[in-house]
Amino acid sequence: xxxxxxxxxxxxxxxxxxxxxxxxxxxxxxxxxxxxxxxxxxxxxxxxxxxxxxxxxxxxxxxxxxxxxxxxxxxxxxxxxxxxxxxxxxxxxxxxxxxxxxxxxxxxxxxxxxxxx
Numbered sequence: 001x002x003x004x005x006x007x008x009x010x011x012x013x014x015x016x017x018x019x020x021x022x023x024x025x026x027x028x029x030x031x032x033x034x035x036x037x038x039x040x041x042x043x044x045x046x047x048x049x050x051x052x053x054x055x056x057x058x059x060x061x062x063x064x065x066x067x068x069x070x071x072x073x074x075x076x077x078x079x080x081x082x083x084x085x086x087x088x089x090x091x092x093x094x095x096x097x098x099x100x101x102x103x104x105x106x107x108x109x110x111x112x113x114x115x116x117x
Contacts, residue, residue, distance in 0.1 A: 021103065023100040024106070030111075045066050048116075057076055060079075
C-alpha cells in the first residue's frame with residue numbers, strides 16, 4: 001500500500017518514538033534537527049525566518065556567497081512581491097495554539113531558548 005510522502009513527517013515510530021499527536025511529533029522532529037545543528041554549527045548556515053524578513057536581499061546574497069555562487073541579477077525589486085494571499089497575523093500565540101502549545105514547548109523549549117525565541 002502506497003503512503004503519501006508527507007505522512008512520514010508525522011510518523012516518528014521509525015525513530016523509536018511514539019507521540020501523542022502530530023504537533024508533538026513535529027516538535028520532536030524539529031528538536032532532532034536543532035540538535036544536529038548545535039552539534040555541528042560550522043557545517044550549517046543558520047537563517048532564521050525573522051532575520052530573513054528583515055533583510056531578504058542581504059540574506060540571499062550571504063547564502064550565495066557561502067555556497068560559492070555569483071549573484072547575477074539584482075532582486076531588490078521583487079524580494080517583497082506577495083505570491084500568495086497574506087495570512088492572519090497572530091498576536092496571541094497561547095490562544096492560537098491552545099493546548100498544543102504544551103506539546104510544542106515540551107519538545108522545543110531548550111533549543112528555542114538557545115536560538116533566541
